[in-house]
Amino acid sequence: xxxxxxKVLLKAVADLQDLPTGAxxxxxNGAGVERxxxxxxxxxxxxxxxxxxxxxxxxxxxxxxxxxxxxxxxGLNDVVYNTFDIGEGSDVVIVAGCGIHNEGHERAQHDGIxxxxxxxxxxxxxxxxxxxxxEGTGKKILNPKTxxxxxxxxxxxxxxxxxxxxxxxxxxxxxxxxxxxxxxVVERLLTNEDQVAESIxxxxxxxxxxxxxxxxxxxxxxxxxxxxHLNMRGRNQCRGHIQCxxxxxxxxxxxxxxxxxxxxxxAQLIHEAAIGKINSEQLTKLMSMGxxxxxxxEKILQGFLK
Amino acid sequence: xxxxxxKVLLKAVADLQDLPTGAxxxxxNGAGVERxxxxxxxxxxxxxxxxxxxxxxxxxxxxxxxxxxxxxxxGLNDVVYNTFDIGEGSDVVIVAGCGIHNEGHERAQHDGIxxxxxxxxxxxxxxxxxxxxxEGTGKKILNPKTxxxxxxxxxxxxxxxxxxxxxxxxxxxxxxxxxxxxxxVVERLLTNEDQVAESIxxxxxxxxxxxxxxxxxxxxxxxxxxxxHLNMRGRNQCRGHIQCxxxxxxxxxxxxxxxxxxxxxxAQLIHEAAIGKINSEQLTKLMSMGxxxxxxxEKILQGFLK
Numbered sequence: 001x002x003x004x005x006x007k008v009l010l011k012a013v014a015d016l017q018d019l020p021t022g023a024x025x026x027x028x029n030g031a032g033v034e035r036x037x038x039x040x041x042x043x044x045x046x047x048x049x050x051x052x053x054x055x056x057x058x059x060x061x062x063x064x065x066x067x068x069x070x071x072x073x074x075g076l077n078d079v080v081y082n083t084f085d086i087g088e089g090s091d092v093v094i095v096a097g098c099g100i101h102n103e104g105h106e107r108a109q110h111d112g113i114x115x116x117x118x119x120x121x122x123x124x125x126x127x128x129x130x131x132x133x134x135e136g137t138g139k140k141i142l143n144p145k146t147x148x149x150x151x152x153x154x155x156x157x158x159x160x161x162x163x164x165x166x167x168x169x170x171x172x173x174x175x176x177x178x179x180x181x182x183x184x185v186v187e188r189l190l191t192n193e194d195q196v197a198e199s200i201x202x203x204x205x206x207x208x209x210x211x212x213x214x215x216x217x218x219x220x221x222x223x224x225x226x227x228x229h230l231n232m233r234g235r236n237q238c239r240g241h242i243q244c245x246x247x248x249x250x251x252x253x254x255x256x257x258x259x260x261x262x263x264x265x266x267a268q269l270i271h272e273a274a275i276g277k278i279n280s281e282q283l284t285k286l287m288s289m290g291x292x293x294x295x296x297x298e299k300i301l302q303g304f305l306k
Numbered sequence: 307x308x309x310x311x312x313k314v315l316l317k318a319v320a321d322l323q324d325l326p327t328g329a330x331x332x333x334x335n336g337a338g339v340e341r342x343x344x345x346x347x348x349x350x351x352x353x354x355x356x357x358x359x360x361x362x363x364x365x366x367x368x369x370x371x372x373x374x375x376x377x378x379x380x381g382l383n384d385v386v387y388n389t390f391d392i393g394e395g396s397d398v399v400i401v402a403g404c405g406i407h408n409e410g411h412e413r414a415q416h417d418g419i420x421x422x423x424x425x426x427x428x429x430x431x432x433x434x435x436x437x438x439x440x441e442g443t444g445k446k447i448l449n450p451k452t453x454x455x456x457x458x459x460x461x462x463x464x465x466x467x468x469x470x471x472x473x474x475x476x477x478x479x480x481x482x483x484x485x486x487x488x489x490x491v492v493e494r495l496l497t498n499e500d501q502v503a504e505s506i507x508x509x510x511x512x513x514x515x516x517x518x519x520x521x522x523x524x525x526x527x528x529x530x531x532x533x534x535h536l537n538m539r540g541r542n543q544c545r546g547h548i549q550c551x552x553x554x555x556x557x558x559x560x561x562x563x564x565x566x567x568x569x570x571x572x573a574q575l576i577h578e579a580a581i582g583k584i585n586s587e588q589l590t591k592l593m594s595m596g597x598x599x600x601x602x603x604e605k606i607l608q609g610f611l612k
Binding site for chain 2: 234246248249250251252253254255256257258259260261262263264265266267268269270271272273274275276277
């Protein structure tokens with residue numbers, strides 16, 4: 001059921017040449033097309049709304065779940081609700097992501113609402129890549145909503161990447177951290193042409209000794225627009241750090257509107273944001289080594305978003 | 307007309323033991339009580355609303371204007387509109403500030419709306435200190451609004467301090483910078499008991515090669531609350547830097563919600579914010595030198611707000 005275009009999309013969003021090893025569920029144009037479970041990871045179709053339940057048994061270690069979504073039909077608005085139960089003491093990798101190939105003139109949209117519970121002492125790495133392509137005039141729209149609760153001693157590590165070709169995105173991420181829980185977020189975003197991207201991350205440091213680190217790196221080209229709302233609320237003895245770096249080019253606009261709030265005198269919160277153009281010294285150096293300006297720029301941007 | 311209480315207030319807000327040298331205008335309980343002008347600095351009473359016009363002649367150098375306001379009547383809401391015309395190429399110091407002594411149970415409030423034009427190549431240092439005292443239950447409220455336009459090559463340096471005893475404050479500062487104009491803001495704020503402070507600073511970097519630097523330092527004690535909105539918008543080749551450090555103690559809340567937006571690819575904007583408790587190593591060191599914990603804390607806070 002997967003054709004050549006599908007395979008290009010799967011490669012882009014989930015780094016898959018073929019069907020993945022371990023558990024997986026591939027969704028195409030609003031319907032599941034292939035699924036595999038393992039003795040430790042079950043995947044069930046929701047009965048009340050579109051989406052799946054992914055249940056990881058306690059103490060499952062070293063396993064992965066791939067749940068890529070591909071859209072190749074213009075005019076489709078695919079809304080999906082996925083629920084993840086990451087069992088106590090487990091250690092798993094979840095690779096989500098959505099690729100859109102839109103050759104038509106109607107919009108193609110995917111809204112993935114992902115709800116996670118990372119149970120006591122569990123460790124979850126969640127990778128989400130977004131990618132759009134296709135010569136049509138139809139917009140490619142991706143609005144992910146990610147809600148995560150991390151129980152005592154749990155770790156959630158998020159890698160959220162928008163590679164290219166997404167016309168409009170509104171990314172909404174909400175995380176609650178309990179005692180000793182830890183959050184690491186790496187966000188990488190590139191917009192060009194007249195694309196618009198908005199990223200909202202709310203982290204609630206509720207538990208004692210919870211920690212959160214957000215690193216957001218973005219490049220805004222042409223007339224694209226980016227807005228970042230990265231917020232941390234410290235309600236206990238806790239530590240939080242937000243770092244937000246953007247490279248602005250051409251006629252792009254970038255806005256960084258973070259918020260750190262301490263509701264507790266042992267909350268330690270730091271925010272750093274910088275918006276600026278490409279490093280001109282690096283550019284000169286690379287060009288003196290024989291690269292054209294465009295090649296040098298490309299190399300610097302690649303390094304920055306790595 | 308100035309009694310002993312007035313003199314305490316004047317000392318606190320304008321560092322005055324006696325009448326100042328240079329131009330001045332002293333306002334007490336909603337009316338002007340004493341004024342002096344100089345050949346270069348004129349002060350005129352507004353005819354359409356309460357307040358004064360302060361006019362500094364072009365190329366006036368090394369002169370100062372003191373315009374302190376004191377309130378010692380409970381139940382008074384003193385609103386005043388002051389307009390400053392800082393002539394081309396001049397270099398002056400303006401010392402404003404408001405002291406409230408409230409022995410009553412009604413609120414005493416001063417809203418100073420200050421409107422500045424800093425003309426071509428002029429340099430203005432503006433010092434504003436706010437202070438409250440008095441054993442009454444009536445609230446002491448200070449809501450300054452400061453609007454500044456800095457013309458080509460001009461410099462505005464603001465030192466804005468809330469010393470103590472102000473129950474509620476909403477500080478609203480708006481600055482527009484033209485070509486090569488420069489802004490330096492140092493804000494220092496201490497709240498204790500159940501005081502509430504909100505500071506909003508909006509800087510619009512409109513002109514080519516304009517620069518802005520904001521340093522905000524605050525201490526929040528007891529159940530007091532502080533909110534900072536420090537915003538910079540870069541609309542040209544420009545540089546802006548915001549640094550916001552808060553020490554949080556007891557059951558206080560501190561919220562830092564800055565915003566940096568680049569509308570131009572040659573805008574370089576940086577924001578740094580940190581909220582945390584008092585440095586425990588410094589505390590231990592000072593206590594090992596014989597200070598009590600309270601004395602050591604006091605010393606660190608004094609240094610931090612200096």
